[in-house]
Amino acid sequence: MVDKLNVYSEILNALKHKKLHMTLIDPASQPVCKAVEIAEKADKAGTDFFLIGGSTNINSSLMDDTIKEIKKITGKRLIIFPGSSTMISRYADAIYYMVLMNSNNIDYIMGHQVKASILLKNLGIETIPMGYLIFEPGMTVGKIGKANLIRRDDELTALSYALAAELLGFKMLYLESGSGSPTYISENVIRKIKEQIKIPLIVGGGIRTCETARKVIEAGADIIVTGTLLEKSNNVYNDLKSIINAI
Ligand code: 1GP
Numbered sequence: 001m002v003d004k005l006n007v008y009s010e011i012l013n014a015l016k017h018k019k020l021h022m023t024l025i026d027p028a029s030q031p032v033c034k035a036v037e038i039a040e041k042a043d044k045a046g047t048d049f050f051l052i053g054g055s056t057n058i059n060s061s062l063m064d065d066t067i068k069e070i071k072k073i074t075g076k077r078l079i080i081f082p083g084s085s086t087m088i089s090r091y092a093d094a095i096y097y098m099v100l101m102n103s104n105n106i107d108y109i110m111g112h113q114v115k116a117s118i119l120l121k122n123l124g125i126e127t128i129p130m131g132y133l134i135f136e137p138g139m140t141v142g143k144i145g146k147a148n149l150i151r152r153d154d155e156l157t158a159l160s161y162a163l164a165a166e167l168l169g170f171k172m173l174y175l176e177s178g179s180g181s182p183t184y185i186s187e188n189v190i191r192k193i194k195e196q197i198k199i200p201l202i203v204g205g206g207i208r209t210c211e212t213a214r215k216v217i218e219a220g221a222d223i224i225v226t227g228t229l230l231e232k233s234n235n236v237y238n239d240l241k242s243i244i245n246a247i
Contacts, residue, residue, distance in 0.1 A: 006126070007049075007077050007079060007093050007094035007126050007128065008094070008126065008128050008171060010077065011049070011128075011172075011200065011223075012200070014048060015200060015222055015223075019217050019221070019222060019223065019224070019247045020048040020049065020222065020223040020224075020247075021046070021047050021048050021223070021224055021225075021226070021240075021243065021244050021247060022047065022048060022049045022050070022051050022079075022202070022223055022224070022225045022226075023038075023039065023042040023047040023049075023050050023051065023225075023226065023227070023230065023240075024050075024051045024052075024053075024081060024179070024204070024225050024226065024227030025038060025039060025050060025051070025052050025066065025070070025227070025230075026053065026054035026058075026179070026227060026231075027052065027053075027054065027058050027062045027063060027065075027066040028054050028056060028057040028058050028062070029054070029231050030231065032062075032065050032066050032069050033069075035066050035069070035070065036069045036070055036072075036073060038230050038231070038236055039070045039073060039074060040073045040074070041230075041236035041237045041240070042230060042236065042240055043073065043074040043076060044237055045236070045237050045238075045240035045241040045244055046240075046241065046244045047076070047240065047244065048076065049076060049077050049078075049079055050070060050074070050076060050077070050078045050079065051078075051079050051080075051081035051096075051225060051227075052066055052067055052070070052078055052079070052080055052081060052089075052092065053080055053081030053082050053083060053087055054081070054083055054179070055083040055140045055141045055144045055145070055179075056083065056140065056144060058083065058086075058087050059086055059087070060086060060087060060088055060089055063080070063087050063088070063089035063092075064089045064090070064091055067089050067091040067092055068091050071091065077093040077094065078091075078092050078093050079092065079093060079094045079095065079096060079128070080092045080094070080095035080096065081096055082095060082096065082098065082112070082116075083141070083144065084112050085111075085112040085113075085115035085116040085119075088116055088119055088120065088123070088125075090123050090125070092125060093126065094125065094126035094127070094128055095120065095125055095126070095127055095128070096128050096130045096132075096172075096174070097113065097120075097127035097128060097129050097130065098130045098131075098132040098174070099113065099129075099130070099131055099132060099170070100132045100133075100134065100145045100147065101131050101132065101133055101161050101164070101165060102133055102134060102147050102148045102149070102150060102161060103134075103145050103146050103147055103148070104146045104147070104148050105145065105146035108145050108146065128171055128172060129169065129170050129171050129172075130170055130171065130172045130173070130174055130202075131161070131162070131164075131165030131166075131168070131170040131172070131173045131174070132174045132176060133150060133158065133161050133162070133165075133173070133174065133175055133176065134147035134149060134150070134176045134177075134178065135149060135150045135151070135152055135158070135175065135176065135177045135178075135185055135189070135205075136149045136150070136151055136152050136177070136183075137149070137177065137178055137181055137182070137183065138176075138177070138178045138181075139177075139178025139179055139180055139181050139205070140178065140179065140180075141176065141178055141179065142178050152177075152183060152185075152186050152189070153186060153188070153189075154189075155188055155189050155192045158175070158189045158192065158193060159192050159193055159196060162193040162196065162197050163196060163197065165197075165199070166197045166198065166199055170199060171199055171200075172199055172200045172201075172202060173193070173197065173199055173200070173201055173202065174202040174203075174204065174225075175189070175190065175193070175201065175202070175203045175204075175221075176204055176205050177204075177205030177206050178205045178206070179204075179205060179227050179228055180205075180206070180228045181205040181206035182206060183206050184203070184205060184206035184207050184212055184216060185203050185205065185216065187215055187216070187218075187219035188219075190203060190216060190219035190220045190221055191219045191220050193220070194219070194220025194221075195220075200222045200223060201220060201221050201222050201223070202221070202222065202223040202224070202225060203216050203221040203223070203224055203225070204224065204225030204226070204227070205225075207224055207225070207226050207229070207243070208226070208228070208229045209243070210242040210243050210245070210246035211246075213226075213243045213246045213247050214246045214247065217246075217247045224243075224247060226240070226243060229243075
């Protein structure tokens with residue numbers, strides 16, 4: 001039987017050999033059957049992990065259905081990428097236990113985490129503590145999360161948050177420009193942060209081409225996340241394959 005409590009170790013082990021790609025599936029963006037179709041193609045294209053979640057219109061029953069169905073077609077790990085404490089599914093392999101560090105709303109800093117803690121403990125689900133930073137333009141998650149958006153070129157503020165994340169003991173750091181963003185996290189910001197922190201660095205938002213993926217990885221990202229590309233693409237397999245090859 002696969003040990004349920006080792007997703008973080010699997011990520012660290014995989015990072016010893018290569019950069020990683022994570023496929024984000026937002027259950028609110030399409031019917032479950034379409035989410036499964038996307039996941040199947042992403043799996044074949046070589047994605048490493050699946051993130052399931054989003055900012056709005058998702059409850060635990062939709063999370064359950066989506067995760068259960070995707071598990072039927074892949075052996076890869078499914079990690080909850082929660083927008084709130086109501087998006088927990090017992091069927092996931094792990095959850096990013098995130099703190100939106102630059103939120104102006106205490107709910108996203110310590111509210112949802114506290115609301116979910118007893119359930120998470122009872123389910124025995126692996127939690128991966130993660131610092132989450134939202135940059136301009138932020139898109140939906142920036143608005144919902146009441147983020148005090150970090151300017152795209154503000155390396156000093158970004159670095160201050162990143163160091164705080166590591167000093168607080170977070171096991172990963174996620175730099176987000178927002179799903180569907182027209183821009184992606186600046187290479188200078190990624191480079192500056194990567195020089196100073198040791199925890200794995202995830203970058204997402206606005207990555208739609210292999211050129212962008214390569215730039216983000218070369219700047220120092222350990223893991224890239226793509227979501228919107230897969231929802232909009234007419235050829236998920238090819239588009240994703242070229243990004244995964246690039247990284
Ligand atoms: C959103 O970073 C992810 O949380 C993915 O963004 O949908 O723009 O790929 P995209």
